Amino acid sequence: MDCHHFAAGRCRSCNWLEQPVADQVTAKERGVRELLAPWPELSWLEPVRSREAGFRNKAKLVVSGSIEAPVLGILDGAGHGVDLSDCPLYPAALAAAFAPLTEFITRAALAPYDLMARRGELKYLLVTVSPTGELMVRWVLRSTEPLARIKKHLPWLQAQLPQLRVASLNIQPEHKAILEGEREILLTEVETLPMELDGVRLQLRPQSFFQTNTEIAAALYRQARSWVDDLAPSSAWDLYCGVGGFALHCAAPGRVMHGVEISAEAVQSAITTATELGSVATFEAGDATAWALAQPAAPELVVVNPPRRGIGPELAAWLETSVADAVLYSSCNAVTLARDLAAMPSLRPVKAVLLDMFPHTAHYEVLTLLRRG
Incomplete structure (x- = not known):
């Protein structure tokens, strides 16, 4: 991608811009694989590449x-x-x-x-x-x-x-x-902006977080839905659910899906979408870790999409000793992802894919499926 601002030194936000995009993705995946090397049985899908330009929403x-x-x-x-x-x-x-x-x-x-x-x-x-x-x-x-x-x-x-x-x-x-x-x-x-991804019309309120790359966000949710449908859990949680992207894409008849998010504005967005879709997914505002630790038992599947700091030792320890059969972990920081995985040895990562959510920078999203046993 050519950028006259970068060439003139006015803006260096895209600090990987001088590298070909293919090399950027290779470097990102190599770095993530190195961090997750302690799990050699992990199977990697082909990385999901973004457009070079015009991708920010x-x-x-x-x-x-x-x-x-x-x-x-x-x-x-x-x-x-x-x-x-x-x-x-x-x-x-x-x-x-x-x-x-x-x-x-x-x-x-x-x-x-x-x-x-x-x-x-x-x-x-x-x-x-x-x-x-x-x-x-x-x-x-x-x-x-x-x-x-x-x-x-x-x-x-x-x-x-x-x-x-x-x-x-x-x-x-x-x-x-x-x-x-x-x-x-x-x-x-009108209070919401519709963001339609693969037939799921998410309703975005002003203070709600949403991924800045719509096409890659759609690919992220498609992959999650595919893995969840293969597992076919009857109950699932979406922790750090934001506007409900994972929960609303993975919800299905006969599957109890509940999302928890600290932002009340984001939760209201998710509830609005669920109501319009007639979705079985439900949502509430709360701290993901505190909420999970207060529950009497875990569901069959837990989806986590934490900020860069990861899920942390408390939630990792709770998941490790829970009855959850699987965890779907969406991470923007493989350093904290690797730390959290090490704290959950009973939940083994089996599949992963890197998504180039932020071209021309070192940032990415990586989706990992963990199975117990």
Whole structure:
């Protein structure tokens, strides 16, 4: 992938860009295999490769510059704005929204936040695009001071971007480089952005996490569903379930599937999707480890999709002594994956696949199936 920002040294986020994509995937899989070498019986599927460009479904843009000339992108080492609105990672449907959104900042007089001077209002612009081209736009602000102006000019933006489905403000008052705050103010009647993957129409709310590579996320869920259907468990949990991607793809008649996630916003997204689909999957908000340890017994299958820190010693120890026949572990960090696997010696990894969720970087997703015995 050619990128003039990388070539000019303005942005180095894609720090593996100079390597051919095939070599990137080979290096990622080699590194993961080395970490999982203590389990030589592990069978590896062919890696799942991503498109080189245009694969990101979400833009997280620092807003700098001035009201009259906003800059959407990142900050350089000196704190100056770098315009990344033409970053080749963004698909056309996402990139086309940046010009109207930039003009909207000027129309609504949203002063970009200056971190060093501690003045201004608008910190970030977060834009998500669905597979059908619909948009969710979130303005991260220090306060609600610009709310009236945003509401006044929102009809203009909606006329410019008829694909705008969800719009909201996120209030983050701290003088820190924190992406977003807890308070969200919806500006549209519609509250969710549909993200359809293989017939499962996930409903994404503003503060819900979703993988940034839609095509690879779909491949991840397809592989999980295939392995789960082969196992045919009658009961399963989806821990760290997010918006319910694994649970909703793997749910089936006669299979009790329950998801647990710390984010109440994500759980509401999952419940909305399950209701629309008529799915048998159920969801609740809670800490995955605390919730699991409080249950009288484990189901036949447990799906875990933890953050980079992994599931940790408590949950690993509980799974090790539980009656669960299988664990499906989705990991973005094979270091903590290997640590967690070592803490569950009775659950042997039998199948794995690497998915290139984040091309041009060292990051990936790896899905591993563990069986007891």
